[in-house]
Amino acid sequence: xxxxxxxxxxxxxxxxxLKSLKTKNMETIDWxxxxxxxxxxxxxxxNALESYLQRLIEHILKLRYWEQEKARCxxxxxxxxxxxxxxxxRIIKKNPSLKNYLTEQYPEIYQDAIASMSQQFDIPSEKMxxxxxILEDNYFG
Numbered sequence: 001x002x003x004x005x006x007x008x009x010x011x012x013x014x015x016x017x018l019k020s021l022k023t024k025n026m027e028t029i030d031w032x033x034x035x036x037x038x039x040x041x042x043x044x045x046x047n048a049l050e051s052y053l054q055r056l057i058e059h060i061l062k063l064r065y066w067e068q069e070k071a072r073c074x075x076x077x078x079x080x081x082x083x084x085x086x087x088x089x090r091i092i093k094k095n096p097s098l099k100n101y102l103t104e105q106y107p108e109i110y111q112d113a114i115a116s117m118s119q120q121f122d123i124p125s126e127k128m129x130x131x132x133x134i135l136e137d138n139y140f141g
Contacts, residue, residue, distance in 0.1 A: 004033070005030070006033045013033070017029060017030065017034060045091060045095055045098060046098065048091060049091050049092075049098055050105060050109055052084045052087045052088045053084075053088060053105075053106070053109050054109050054112055054113050056081060056084035056088065056135075057110055057113035057129075057134060058113045059077045059084065060081060060129065060134060060139070060141045061113060061114070061123060061141070062077050062121075063077050063078065063081070063140050063141035064141030065121055065122065065123050065124075066120065069121075078140055081140055085135060085137065088102070089135075102131065103131060106131040110128055110129070
């Protein structure tokens with residue numbers, strides 16, 4: 001069986017699909033792969049947001065609780081906190097509807113960060129840091 005253009009040359013497939021969309025030539029569009037690519041784009045943004053959020057929470061936890069490494073790593077961790085917040089804000093600025101997704105996913109991502117960081121240092125049981133607090137520009141734990 002001959003491979004489709006999508007499988008043979010993805011970049012050419014994109015060019016041809018764009019051309020078909022611009023000229024409204026609906027008969028030549030590879031709808032199944034186009035739908036899959038659009039779904040993947042949405043997943044990609046969500047995955048990036050989740051990753052940046054988890055890294056942000058982890059660095060806040062480091063700043064708050066990892067006393068043995070704080071003197072050596074403090075400035076780097078703060079820099080990473082700023083970086084991760086900026087990345088999150090950019091994604092949400094371009095995709096405002098993802099703010100609701102972030103709020104929905106926050107408790108699970110927070111627990112993932114706790115599980116990961118508790119392997120490196122002790123984290124006392126406490127009330128979860130709210131997502132609004134984590135995203136505040138001047139909050140570093």
